[in-house]
Amino acid sequence: MYALLDCNNFYASCERVSNPSLIGKPVCVLSNNDGCVIARSNEAKNLGIPMGAPAFKYEKIFEENKIFIYSANFPLYGDLSNRIMNIIGRYCNEVEIYSIDEAFMNFNGYMQLNLQEHCLNLRKYILKGVGIPTSIGIAPTKTLAKVANRIAKKYPEQTHHVYIIDSPEKIEKALKWLPIEDIWGIGRRLTKRFQARGIRKAYELINFPETFIRQEMGIVGIRMINELKGIPQLNMDLPSRKKSIATTRTFDYMIDKKEDLKERIATFAVKCSEKLRAQKSCCNYVTVFLHTNFFRDDLIQHHPSITLALSNPHNSAIEVSKYAQKALKAIYKKGYQYKKAGVIVSGLIPESERQISLFDEDFYLKHQPIMKIIDKLNHKYHEDKLKLGSQDIKRTWKMKQARLSKRFSTNIKEIIQIMV
Numbered sequence: 447m448y449a450l451l452d453c454n455n456f457y458a459s460c461e462r463v464s465n466p467s468l469i470g471k472p473v474c475v476l477s478n479n480d481g482c483v484i485a486r487s488n489e490a491k492n493l494g495i496p497m498g499a500p501a502f503k504y505e506k507i508f509e510e511n512k513i514f515i516y517s518a519n520f521p522l523y524g525d526l527s528n529r530i531m532n533i534i535g536r537y538c539n540e541v542e543i544y545s546i547d548e549a550f551m552n553f554n555g556y557m558q559l560n561l562q563e564h565c566l567n568l569r570k571y572i573l574k575g576v577g578i579p580t581s582i583g584i585a586p587t588k589t590l591a592k593v594a595n596r597i598a599k600k601y602p603e604q605t606h607h608v609y610i611i612d613s614p615e616k617i618e619k620a621l622k623w624l625p626i627e628d629i630w631g632i633g634r635r636l637t638k639r640f641q642a643r644g645i646r647k648a649y650e651l652i653n654f655p656e657t658f659i660r661q662e663m664g665i666v667g668i669r670m671i672n673e674l675k676g677i678p679q680l681n682m683d684l685p686s687r688k689k690s691i692a693t694t695r696t697f698d699y700m701i702d703k704k705e706d707l708k709e710r711i712a713t714f715a716v717k718c719s720e721k722l723r724a725q726k727s728c729c730n731y732v733t734v735f736l737h738t739n740f741f742r743d744d745l746i747q748h749h750p751s752i753t754l755a756l757s758n759p760h761n762s763a764i765e766v767s768k769y770a771q772k773a774l775k776a777i778y779k780k781g782y783q784y785k786k787a788g789v790i791v792s793g794l795i796p797e798s799e800r801q802i803s804l805f806d807e808d809f810y811l812k813h814q815p816i817m818k819i820i821d822k823l824n825h826k827y828h829e830d831k832l833k834l835g836s837q838d839i840k841r842t843w844k845m846k847q848a849r850l851s852k853r854f855s856t857n858i859k860e861i862i863q864i865m866v
Contacts, residue, residue, distance in 0.1 A: 447584055447612070448678075449551040449565060450591040451534060453527075454579045454599065454607075456547035457485035460523050461516050463577040464854045464862060472513040476501050479696045480517055480848055500741050517847035525855045529576050537568045542682045550588055552682050565608045584610040585617075588680045589673035592630045593620050593648075617676050621649035631670050636662065648674060691729070693717040694788030700739060701784045707736070707774060712836040714789035715770035719763040722791060723817060728759035728800055728810075730793030732766060734773035739785035748784075750777035757806035759795055762813035763820070766791060767834055 453459060457475040462468045472489035476482065483499040493511050495504065501515070508515055527546045534541050538551035553561060565582045572580055581602070583594025590611050597620060598609035611620055627637040629648050639662060645651050651659075652674050659667040669679040693714040701707055711734060722729060735751035752773045760766060770789050802808045820832045830837075852860035 447553045447556075447561060447586060447610075448588050448591045449538075449553060449561070449582055449584045450544075450588070450595045451549050451551065451565075451568070451580050451582045452595050452599065453530065453547035454581055455485060455487050456527075456578070457518065457523055458487040458490070459578050460519070460526050461514075461851055463526065464852065468514055472511060473516070474508070474513055475516050475518055476849070477518060477696065479698045481696045484518065503741070515849050517850040519851050519853060521853045521856045522851065525853075526576055526578060530572055530578060530580075533572050533575060534568065537564065537571075540682055550591065550682060553584075562608060562610055566606065569607055579607070581607045582609075584608070584612070586611070586676045587673040587678045589630050589670060590617065590620070590676060593624055593674075596624070596628065614676070617674075618649065621652065621674060622647055624648040626651060629670070629674070631666070689794060690790055690792040691718050691721045691794070692788055692790040693721075694735075694786065694790075696786045697784070702780075702782065704774075704778050704780070707778065707784065707787060708771060708836065709838050710787055711770050711774045711789060712767045712834060714787070715767040716763045716834060716837065718789050718791045719761050719766045719817075720821065722761035722766075722794070723821060726797045727794045728761045728797055729756065729766065729791035730759050730795070731755055731791065732769040732773060733790040733792065734770050734777065735788050735790075736774075736777060736782075736784050737786040738782055742783075745783055746781075748779060748782045750779070752777050753792075755793075758802050758808045758810065759793075759800045760810060760813075761797070762810065762817055763834060764813055764816075765809060767836060771836070 458473040461473055461475065470489065471487075472493055472495075473487040474483045474490050474495060475485040477484045480501055482501060483495060483497060483504070486495055486497065490513055493507075493513065495507070495513070501508075507513070523546060531541070531543055531549060534549050534551065538553060540552040542550040542552075544550055553559065561584050565584060569580050569582055572578060581595055581599040583591045583596065583598050585591040585594045594609045594611045598605045598607050601609075611617055624647060626632060626640050626645055626647060627634075629651070632640070640651065643654075643658075645654065652671050656668065656671075659671055663670070672679050695710070695714070697710075701710070715732070718729075731753050733751060733753040735749070737749050738745060738747050740747060754769050754773050756765065756769055766789075800810065802810075823832055824830055854860055854862045
């Protein structure tokens with residue numbers, strides 16, 4: 447049996463940990479630079495606040511409904527997530543961390559264990575120890591565990607936030623209840639195609655001819671159908687090296703000058719190179735993209751991107767930034783108001799597996815001592831004291847976080863104080 451633990455409205459729940467007065471009140475968390483809504487409490491959902499709602503368009507609604515708005519506090523969310531995952535590890539030996547607020551558990555072999563009681567105790571322990579409410583779904587496959595988790599979250603009073611699908615009758619009942627769009631792996635495009643065929647529920651999908659499923663989704667679709675029928679197809683994924691690293695930001699104001707964008711892209715490239723060195727990797731490709739503000743219908747839209755191949759694998763900020771600037775030069779067009787930009791490095795390999803081109807000069811060994819000094823000093827002073835010449839020395843480009851809560855669990859200066 448597999449179990450999926452999912453934290454309920456995770457970011458909003460994290461804000462309530464240090465501020466219990468928010469319990470029962472509508473809470474929304476905004477994205478980088480306070481752009482749009484990325485998390486909502488149930489109370490905010492009931493007020494009709496959609497996911498991705500642009501904050502500037504909903505300011506009046508927030509005020510009228512007395513919705514508490516917070517800037518994303520990722521250091522806090524990451525720390526509380528780590529605490530939850532550590533607790534999960536005490537209750538199951540094989541755990542797959544699926545996202546910041548989700549984890550699969552493999553209970554195959556736990557024959558003598560009462561899984562319902564075991565997971566109820568796990569949920570209570572997390573709620574008491576960390577303060578985050580969770581829901582747990584248990585089933586013979588990972589896909590069905592997702593379904594069971596959805597049921598546990600949808601009907602908390604009947605399930606006590608833990609639901610187990612452990613019989614053919616329960617599988618059939620769950621699939622007759624589950625809308626096609628809520629199946630793990632079914633996107634909007636496939637949902638429309640299936641609905642055009644009259645498929646509205648998961649149960650209708652698994653009874654459709656296999657040839658149709660294979661035609662629409664290939665072997666992935668066949669595996670998904672088997673998972674929904676209770677036949678395991680997906681194994682637990684072990685931690686692996688990242689396939690790409692990205693640094694992206696939404697600007698607090700629109701940028702049209704190339705010089706300003708060059709500084710931003712240089713900074714993003716430097717951040718990507720820092721992450722590469724931290725995990726002892728090198729990249730083979732650099733991607734740069736620009737986005738205009740899609741919320742502004744009165745402005746012309748432009749979303750260019752380009753990927754360049756490096757002559758040699760690198761993690762030097764100097765080299766990664768050089769290629770990022772080349773990419774920016776290739777896609778930048780004058781006359782557009784850019785609201786977001788980013789740098790993505792991909793084709794990652796371990797430092798020890800670099801293969802050098804015979805025809806291009808390699809600066810890796812030359813740059814390594816410089817990079818080590820930069821990393822050491824910036825880490826020591828917790829600021830970017832050393833920068834490339836293409837970066838703005840005075841500008842830190844701090845994100846707009848006007849409603850940021852305290853990092854009470856990761857910053858000693860912001861720890862909760864109790865007055866006696």
